[in-house]
Amino acid sequence: MTEHLDLPAPQVRERIARGASGWPVLFLSVLVLIAGVVLVIAGARQDSAAVVAALVALGAVLVLGALIVAAGLTPVAPGEARVLQLLGRYTGTVRTDGLRWVNPLTARRKVSTRIRNHETDVLKVNDADGNPIEIAAVVVWQVEDTARAVFEVDDFIEFVAIQTETAVRHIANSYSYDSHDTARMSLRDNADEITARLSEEIGVRVAAAGVKIVESRLTRLAYSPEIAHAMLRRQQANAIVAARARIVEGAVGMVEMALLRLAENHVVDLDEERKAAMVSNLLVVLCGDRDAQPVVNAGTLYN
Numbered sequence: 001m002t003e004h005l006d007l008p009a010p011q012v013r014e015r016i017a018r019g020a021s022g023w024p025v026l027f028l029s030v031l032v033l034i035a036g037v038v039l040v041i042a043g044a045r046q047d048s049a050a051v052v053a054a055l056v057a058l059g060a061v062l063v064l065g066a067l068i069v070a071a072g073l074t075p076v077a078p079g080e081a082r083v084l085q086l087l088g089r090y091t092g093t094v095r096t097d098g099l100r101w102v103n104p105l106t107a108r109r110k111v112s113t114r115i116r117n118h119e120t121d122v123l124k125v126n127d128a129d130g131n132p133i134e135i136a137a138v139v140v141w142q143v144e145d146t147a148r149a150v151f152e153v154d155d156f157i158e159f160v161a162i163q164t165e166t167a168v169r170h171i172a173n174s175y176s177y178d179s180h181d182t183a184r185m186s187l188r189d190n191a192d193e194i195t196a197r198l199s200e201e202i203g204v205r206v207a208a209a210g211v212k213i214v215e216s217r218l219t220r221l222a223y224s225p226e227i228a229h230a231m232l233r234r235q236q237a238n239a240i241v242a243a244r245a246r247i248v249e250g251a252v253g254m255v256e257m258a259l260l261r262l263a264e265n266h267v268v269d270l271d272e273e274r275k276a277a278m279v280s281n282l283l284v285v286l287c288g289d290r291d292a293q294p295v296v297n298a299g300t301l302y303n
Helices: 022-044 049-070 146-151 156-174 191-209 225-265 272-287
Strands: 073-076 080-086 089-094 098-101 107-112 116-119 123-126 132-143 211-223
Touching: 022 049, 022 073, 022 098, 073 080, 080 146, 089 146, 107 146, 116 156, 123 156, 132 156, 132 191, 146 191, 156 191, 156 211, 191 211
Parallel strands: none
Antiparallel strands: 073 098, 080 089, 080 107, 116 132, 123 132, 132 211
């Protein structure tokens, strides 16, 4: 059962930022920069002070403008995004890979949108029956909303790690390691159902950070060393009891079939006492863990 979490509503959601291809801007910036440098050099060669000042000032303005415009050039690699802020306000996210141009005054934060793995440490917790167990899990996750990943939590990577560990502990506390009731799920016998619920719970916990859970799997599940030997003996005893029950069930069926066939074929006429003796002997032979030793009865059943 997934734990109910009362998480605050997200204050910001991802939206696509305004931008343009960076290659035309790069080409234009280089041309303006060259033009500015040429004007400065040409002005320095003039004889008139007024002309020198005008050309140098114009060239400096062009160089400065080209550098400011070029500052908006932003390379975006595949599997990455750029979260933009202008004077502290979120203005959008650039997901298109390649050379892009955005407002030069914006602050740009790189966020990876690649699929990642997180493997928890081996945790020592108590299962639903109070038995100490060791459990660990691996979670495959991906940033789905870059705005929430950046602005809703301090560190979304650490947030995913802590919430994953919390969910693993909660799942381990909610189910028994091993259950003898077929109607009750256990960590060992219902791995697929348990991991599905684990993924669901982690997904609910990390949704505030804009993270999507792709898959989760238990990588370790065992009793703690201090009770492992006792639990192994219990499992062996349970296995023996289950095997004995199966043997007895089969033996009873065989005895029933033998009595029925004898009666149908009129092989021998058995009274209730002889039937009881025959049933007892057959059950001893069929249920015993050693080979039966035949005994020749020279008399009768009553002597």
